[in-house]
Amino acid sequence: MAAAAVGELAQRLRALPDVAEVLTRPGELFSYESDGLTLERGMPACVAFPITTEAVSAIVRTCNEFGVPYLPRGAGTGLSGGATPVAGGVVIECARMDRVLEIDATNRTATVQPGVINEHLSQVVRPLGLFYAPDPSSQSACTIGGNVAENSGGPHTLKYGTTSPHVLALEVVLPDSSVVRLGRRDGHGHGYDLRGVFVGSEGTLGIVCAATVRLVPLPETVCTLLGGFATLRDACAAVSAIIAQGIVPSALELLDDRTIDAVEASVYAAGYPRDARAVLLVELDGVAVAVERERERIVEILRAQRAIEVRVARDEAERLALWRGRKGAFGAMGRLAPDLYVHDAVVPRTRLPDVVDAINRAAEARGVRIANILHAGDGNLHPNLSFDRRDPEQLRTIRELGGEILRICIDAGGVLSGEHGIGLEKRDYMCLMFSEADLEPMRWVHDAFDPDDRCNPGKQIPAPRACAESNPRQRGYERVSF
Amino acid sequence: MGDAFEAIVGVAHVERPARARLAGARVDAIVRPANALELAACLRAASEAKIAVVACGGGTRQHLGNPLDTESCVRLELGRIASHVDVDPDEGIATLDAGVRIRELEARLAACGKISVFSQLPADGSIGGALAADPFGPDWTLDRRLPNELLGLETALANGELTAAGGRVVKNVTGFDLVRLYCGSLGTLGVITRATFRLRARPECERIVAARFTSLEEGVRVFASASVSAEPAAAALRPDGVGAELLCRLVGDEKAVERKAAQLSGEGVPLEAWLRVRAALATPPDLGRARVRLSARPSDVATLCRTATEVAGADALRAVFPLAGSIVLEVDDARLPLVSAAAERCDALFLAERAPGAGPAPCDVYGAAPDSLALMRAVKARFDPQRVLAPGRFVGGI
Numbered sequence: 001m002a003a004a005a006v007g008e009l010a011q012r013l014r015a016l017p018d019v020a021e022v023l024t025r026p027g028e029l030f031s032y033e034s035d036g037l038t039l040e041r042g043m044p045a046c047v048a049f050p051i052t053t054e055a056v057s058a059i060v061r062t063c064n065e066f067g068v069p070y071l072p073r074g075a076g077t078g079l080s081g082g083a084t085p086v087a088g089g090v091v092i093e094c095a096r097m098d099r100v101l102e103i104d105a106t107n108r109t110a111t112v113q114p115g116v117i118n119e120h121l122s123q124v125v126r127p128l129g130l131f132y133a134p135d136p137s138s139q140s141a142c143t144i145g146g147n148v149a150e151n152s153g154g155p156h157t158l159k160y161g162t163t164s165p166h167v168l169a170l171e172v173v174l175p176d177s178s179v180v181r182l183g184r185r186d187g188h189g190h191g192y193d194l195r196g197v198f199v200g201s202e203g204t205l206g207i208v209c210a211a212t213v214r215l216v217p218l219p220e221t222v223c224t225l226l227g228g229f230a231t232l233r234d235a236c237a238a239v240s241a242i243i244a245q246g247i248v249p250s251a252l253e254l255l256d257d258r259t260i261d262a263v264e265a266s267v268y269a270a271g272y273p274r275d276a277r278a279v280l281l282v283e284l285d286g287v288a289v290a291v292e293r294e295r296e297r298i299v300e301i302l303r304a305q306r307a308i309e310v311r312v313a314r315d316e317a318e319r320l321a322l323w324r325g326r327k328g329a330f331g332a333m334g335r336l337a338p339d340l341y342v343h344d345a346v347v348p349r350t351r352l353p354d355v356v357d358a359i360n361r362a363a364e365a366r367g368v369r370i371a372n373i374l375h376a377g378d379g380n381l382h383p384n385l386s387f388d389r390r391d392p393e394q395l396r397t398i399r400e401l402g403g404e405i406l407r408i409c410i411d412a413g414g415v416l417s418g419e420h421g422i423g424l425e426k427r428d429y430m431c432l433m434f435s436e437a438d439l440e441p442m443r444w445v446h447d448a449f450d451p452d453d454r455c456n457p458g459k460q461i462p463a464p465r466a467c468a469e470s471n472p473r474q475r476g477y478e479r480v481s482f
Numbered sequence: 483m484g485d486a487f488e489a490i491v492g493v494a495h496v497e498r499p500a501r502a503r504l505a506g507a508r509v510d511a512i513v514r515p516a517n518a519l520e521l522a523a524c525l526r527a528a529s530e531a532k533i534a535v536v537a538c539g540g541g542t543r544q545h546l547g548n549p550l551d552t553e554s555c556v557r558l559e560l561g562r563i564a565s566h567v568d569v570d571p572d573e574g575i576a577t578l579d580a581g582v583r584i585r586e587l588e589a590r591l592a593a594c595g596k597i598s599v600f601s602q603l604p605a606d607g608s609i610g611g612a613l614a615a616d617p618f619g620p621d622w623t624l625d626r627r628l629p630n631e632l633l634g635l636e637t638a639l640a641n642g643e644l645t646a647a648g649g650r651v652v653k654n655v656t657g658f659d660l661v662r663l664y665c666g667s668l669g670t671l672g673v674i675t676r677a678t679f680r681l682r683a684r685p686e687c688e689r690i691v692a693a694r695f696t697s698l699e700e701g702v703r704v705f706a707s708a709s710v711s712a713e714p715a716a717a718a719l720r721p722d723g724v725g726a727e728l729l730c731r732l733v734g735d736e737k738a739v740e741r742k743a744a745q746l747s748g749e750g751v752p753l754e755a756w757l758r759v760r761a762a763l764a765t766p767p768d769l770g771r772a773r774v775r776l777s778a779r780p781s782d783v784a785t786l787c788r789t790a791t792e793v794a795g796a797d798a799l800r801a802v803f804p805l806a807g808s809i810v811l812e813v814d815d816a817r818l819p820l821v822s823a824a825a826e827r828c829d830a831l832f833l834a835e836r837a838p839g840a841g842p843a844p845c846d847v848y849g850a851a852p853d854s855l856a857l858m859r860a861v862k863a864r865f866d867p868q869r870v871l872a873p874g875r876f877v878g879g880i
Contacts (some may be wrong), residue, residue: 104779104781106780106781107779107780107781107807109779150655151655151659153653153655157653161625161630162653162655164659164662165624165625165627165630168624180853180854180857181852181853181854182853182854184831185779186777186778186779186780186782186807186831187624187807188777188778188806188807188808188831189831189852190666190831190833190848190852190877191848191852191854191855191858191876191877191878191880192663192667192671192858192861192862192877193629193662193663193665193666194663194854194857194858194861196629196659196662196663197658197659197660197662197663199659200655200658200659201658214624214625217713243574244571244572245683246595246683246686247683248682248683287734287735287738287741287742289735289737289738290734290735290737290738293735293737294735346649346651346652346653346654347651348573348650348651349573349574349651349652350572350573375653378651378652378653379651379652379653380653413651414649414651415649415651415654415656416656417654417655417656418651418653418654418655419653419655420655421655422656422657426656430656430657433649433656434646434657435645435646437643437644437645438646438647439657440645441639441647441660441865442657442658442660444861444864444865445658445660445663445861445864446658447864448857448860448861448863448864449860460657461658
């Protein structure tokens, strides 16, 4: 976009009511080149800060007049490049739309603007005995709008689900700049579930300007246990044994030996057993009498599955200490190399040990340092690849390894993403999982919302015919598995 | 046109009924494809010839929706698409063909101590039919709705393609969530041919607790305070002429259930009492009558009851589901427009079920059109450009 045109566009945007600020200087735009996935970058023409739905609508209308693309952004903590402005255009920064609009304690809902920080919402409703359940690791920074765009998960997804089932209604600015309500604040609805389609559409169908979300009662009690294991395979067997017993913990988190080492050598040190090759964190919550019985059963299961150490947090301080290591694990890995690629995929839970072994072998073959964190109860794995992006060779190797990890997971019956989304990172790998025919309905939906393809273009769905060579049917499957 | 279907499924699997009707339209043929590929081919043939088709699973929910806006249709029965039943208790998932009856699924799950979201639906229904209809029942809650338990779908589209959406794992954010789009779309975007969904452990304890009140209003009020701590899985209040009976379904750990039952101050009753509530909602209304569900927030149910009583009379009210924020009434067909208008005034969701074989509807059975109807129409136009998939039956005549 020519500098003169950018100047005129910025001037128009600055003149709009309820647009708090518009950034255009290169130094100011630098922070908006990427989200948490630093492998991909792009420079926006400008960044606009609306504070109301009407302002978002006006910005979109102005972008349409100028024929420039735009994309929404929350805190920029996404990990798949969903908020990276690869097509240039206008970044619509929703961080200042940060008001909690309504709390309905009776019906256990809250209506918030998209820039409300995830953890802040839980803090606000805690005195009412409620909390907002989806808890991405970045919850102290990430926003509800971003969570809606990415259908974010977190450690407690195992019991509470990802963002989608917690979103009742959305107020959305569509790519034609109109404002529409998807879903109802009471959670009922009829007609196509466009709310359900919109959640997780990564800002490609429109911009969330308000969300009514479900709140959950604070559990009567919470109990966290640690199991240390001599092998990752033993730890995975313990996970399966727990679920086979019909117990649904609120979290089942697994850290491998390299993650344990990184955590224990960092400020996040949690006292994890250094002689263990895997640490399993089990969290139970609910009615006290039920949690007490489940805790006893879990201890038995962990011991039966050859845990070399079993620890039950005796109080809240110990519980938080156990979680400090898990939540700080990504930060702890920052000590290992300048850059960290946090990968995300899901496999059938029973395949986890084989898949982690295969991924570790693939990393070792390429000389890449890898550490694994798993939401083991969901089969969701996060291989974390340490590298230095200033070295082009390392960058190339990391990209190759990322693709190899996805192939390993898909071949094991898994999917490309459990909670980070597709964005730019995995767009061209969609063909590993879906045929051209499978992707076509997604394009139809996109076309119904955004026929001019101006809203966060180039994300999530590969271009038509990109899968012609690699789709599952071409690879010899008579029927597409799902 | 019948020849095209015969060429796909074989002469033996095409029936030409003399006087059959479906959703207000004449049924020219009943076609029974053997598998999903044949079904997809049938949809392509229907699109090419612009013939309306209506998919039918167990046939238990065919009375849902508006009448077709065509004179004739072809009924596509999914009963033969029922060979694939894969229950994986270790992984906690199951994948079934759409024509499999819920009864068969239940038998398989009972053998391995599991349940699914289908367990609360009528046994005669099919997996595909339930997914297309996404019916409301007394166990409906915000967090245990059918779409929340679905993981993946195989769907035949109007263009003849057999497509996959979702996956076979319990956590997945890969691309648009088409699973939620197809679920509950009443076969107007495509026909679901196979589904993967979560299995849950059979609860250690399931108990039904009953309490009596002198009036429905009292029941609503008492439940609102008692349920905060007792947290029942589901609840139903039913007027009985002299007052109202509250039934609460409690599930989970035995000691926890005992404690919850004590908090509700009710008495234990056989599970059959709850099964009767389920059955009452699953049975179509009599000819000339309609069953209407009005839904809003849980705190709105008292207002909904008053509104319903004003426009339909006190005897119209059949049940209140306080956790869901829904009430159910039965009225004469002719009163539907009045009830629909009242629902719109108090921003409640209106949904009417009419008897099988009922004539033209006096109003849209889905009530006032949602804010997003234009978007829905745009989606429909892209999925079904020839408008052959159950045309007219869905919201706003989609």
